[in-house]
Amino acid sequence: xxxxxxxxxxxxxxxxxxxxxxxxxxxxxxxxxxxxxxxxxxxxxxxxxxxxxxxxxxxxxxxxxxxxxxxxxxxxxxxxxxxxxxxxxxxxxxxxxxxxxxxxxxxxxxxxxxxxxxxxxxxxxxxxxxxxxxxxxxxxxxxxxxxxxxxxxxxxxxxxxxxxxxxxxxxxxxxxxxxxxxxxxxxxxxxxxxxxxxxxxxxxxxxxxxxxxxxxxxxxxxxxxxxxxxxxxxxxxxxxxxxxxxxxxxxxxxxxx
Amino acid sequence: xxxxxxxxxxxxxxxxxxxxxxxxxxxxxxxxxxxxxxxxxxxxxxxxxxxxxxxxxxxxxxxxxxxxxxxxxxxxxxxxxxxxxxxxxxxxxxxxxxxxxxxxxxxxxxxxxxxxxxxxxxxxxxxxxxxxxxxxxxxxxxxxxxxxxxxxxxxxxxxxxxxxxxxxxxxxxxxxxxxxxxxxxxxxxxxxxxxxxxxxxxxxxxxxxxxxxxxxxxxxxxxxxxxxxxxxxxxxxxxxxxxxxxxxxxxxxxxxxxxxxxxxxxxxxxxxxxxxxxxxxxxxxxxxxxxxxxxxxxxxxxxxxxxxxxxxxxxxxxxxxxxxxxxx
Numbered sequence: 001x002x003x004x005x006x007x008x009x010x011x012x013x014x015x016x017x018x019x020x021x022x023x024x025x026x027x028x029x030x031x032x033x034x035x036x037x038x039x040x041x042x043x044x045x046x047x048x049x050x051x052x053x054x055x056x057x058x059x060x061x062x063x064x065x066x067x068x069x070x071x072x073x074x075x076x077x078x079x080x081x082x083x084x085x086x087x088x089x090x091x092x093x094x095x096x097x098x099x100x101x102x103x104x105x106x107x108x109x110x111x112x113x114x115x116x117x118x119x120x121x122x123x124x125x126x127x128x129x130x131x132x133x134x135x136x137x138x139x140x141x142x143x144x145x146x147x148x149x150x151x152x153x154x155x156x157x158x159x160x161x162x163x164x165x166x167x168x169x170x171x172x173x174x175x176x177x178x179x180x181x182x183x184x185x186x187x188x189x190x191x192x193x194x195x196x197x198x199x200x201x202x203x204x205x206x207x208x209x210x211x212x213x214x215x216x217x218x219x220x221x222x223x224x225x226x227x228x229x230x231x232x233x234x235x236x237x238x239x240x241x242x243x244x245x246x247x248x249x250x251x252x253x254x255x256x257x
Numbered sequence: 258x259x260x261x262x263x264x265x266x267x268x269x270x271x272x273x274x275x276x277x278x279x280x281x282x283x284x285x286x287x288x289x290x291x292x293x294x295x296x297x298x299x300x301x302x303x304x305x306x307x308x309x310x311x312x313x314x315x316x317x318x319x320x321x322x323x324x325x326x327x328x329x330x331x332x333x334x335x336x337x338x339x340x341x342x343x344x345x346x347x348x349x350x351x352x353x354x355x356x357x358x359x360x361x362x363x364x365x366x367x368x369x370x371x372x373x374x375x376x377x378x379x380x381x382x383x384x385x386x387x388x389x390x391x392x393x394x395x396x397x398x399x400x401x402x403x404x405x406x407x408x409x410x411x412x413x414x415x416x417x418x419x420x421x422x423x424x425x426x427x428x429x430x431x432x433x434x435x436x437x438x439x440x441x442x443x444x445x446x447x448x449x450x451x452x453x454x455x456x457x458x459x460x461x462x463x464x465x466x467x468x469x470x471x472x473x474x475x476x477x478x479x480x481x482x483x484x485x486x487x488x489x490x491x492x493x494x495x496x497x498x499x500x501x502x503x504x505x506x507x508x509x510x511x512x513x514x515x516x517x518x519x520x521x522x523x524x525x526x527x528x529x530x531x532x533x534x535x536x537x538x539x540x541x542x543x544x545x546x547x548x549x550x551x552x553x554x555x556x557x558x559x560x561x562x563x564x565x566x567x568x569x570x571x572x573x574x575x576x577x578x579x580x581x582x583x584x585x
Binding site for chain 1: 446449450451452453454455457458460461462465466467468469470471524528529
């Protein structure tokens with residue numbers, strides 16, 4: 001079997017005496033959307049924070065394409081091709097779509113010492129990206145983020161991750177507080193990202209949203225991975241819910257593990 | 258159709274409200290007292306306007322990054338005192354004293370920035386403390402007395418900073434060109450350069466900016482240093498022009514400068530700033546001060562008008578903002 005894009009081995013993370021992760025093994029393959037499920041406190045967020053460089057791990061190893069990496073900051077993770085999209089938090093609402101897309105990596109025009117942003121280039125690329133990610137409305141790239149809807153903001157964040165060749169895009173509750181049409185939009189942005197060769201980790205409370213988009217489901221409970229190869233095409237929602245809660249399921253269905 | 262959308266876009270700009278106010282102000286003062294637009298009055302008003310204006314320009318960038326600086330007024334008083342004291346005591350020539358005063362100001366800005374970014378103390382408290390330290394130092398060193406200043410004529414430094422000449426009937430000081438140059442450079446930095454994008458991001462959403470690799474702390478520290486140096490430069494220019502170095506001068510300027518910046522349309526909470534707006538804001542407040550005296554309102558009533566303008570402008574900005582948001 002080919003080396004996965006991301007491999008996390010025996011990850012432990014404790015906050016003082018609280019063990020948030022107790023030896024987690026987790027992997028994401030190339031061009032794969034992994035749904036990460038689990039109840040509150042199962043350790044999903046901690047795992048994601050470790051993978052995105054937001055918190056240091058206590059012990060364990062992370063490999064990107066077989067190469068061992070260490071993340072001290074979120075910038076380290078971004079440099080390694082791992083982009084995390086939190087709802088709202090990743091964009092500057094006062095700045096335009098194009099300025100957000102290129103924040104920190106603005107292209108320069110003219111002599112270096114003038115430090116001049118190439119705004120035409122930024123707008124041109126932003127316009128093309130918005131179309132690529134599948135935003136249906138015609139939104140000019142100079143529009144400030146503040147006047148976009150929640151779903152459109154997700155689209156901008158996903159477009160940014162795609163443009164800067166993030167191999168792995170982590171979406172933390174991307175469909176929270178979104179309407180039905182907006183949710184469908186975000187799910188299709190995620191599919192488009194996968195189809196252009198990016199992998200995703202998709203975290204959502206709404207299990208139905210997860211089922212619609214992911215290739216494989218991983219379930220965590222109490223700091224451990226309890227199932228890591230659930231195929232959403234052959235497994236029922238009820239069966240997965242049973243794995244999440246750890247209770248035997250009431251209504252039959254394919255047994256898992 | 259095209260024209261209408263152009264007009265609408267103009268109205269939607271944050272600088273539009275202040276610009277209208279400035280025009281109204283000029284028309285009203287001029288219609289009551291025609292001397293208002295006399296060359297003498299314009300020359301007099303401009304001389305001090307650009308000195309405060311230098312501070313306001315730097316403050317615009319700092320406030321866009323989400324911080325502000327209350328210590329600028331005290332630096333305005335302290336820096337010329339330092340320069341003249343070093344010169345009068347024979348420690349160094351005037352030019353070296355000038356450079357020393359600016360370097361000391363930069364260090365004070367560095368300390369402000371360090372407290373705010375590394376110790377995570379709000380800039381209100383840090384720069385309030387610095388205001389007292391700097392003002393206190395100026396008063397202590399001088400025993401509260403103005404410093405001896407020699408009439409600055411003949412020094413090339415004085416000529417460069419505030420040399421004056423006549424253009425027709427207008428008396429122009431060199432400081433006007435420093436102000437214009439600073440406005441152009443800082444306007445360029447804020448709107449066209451990468452640094453400007455980082456400044457706005459640092460004020461709008463520092464967490465997001467950091468996650469994209471923007472050195473938010475370095476940007477803010479740099480702007481605190483810029484703010485202090487500009488305040489020192491303004492104080493020295495003013496001191497040479499008036500041949501006075503009073504340790505108390507500049508008291509209250511910090512609030513007037515912040516008022517100029519917010520009236521121009523820069524957000525007090527950061528993320529959005531406009532140099533053009535600030536230039537308009539500077540003119541609005543200075544012309545108001547000059548104009549109400551010319552039309553016979555007692556100078557002591559000045560603050561009533563300033564306060565009313567601030568309140569009115571904030572109401573207008575908030576109304577425009579809401580209308581703009583609703584429209585999209």
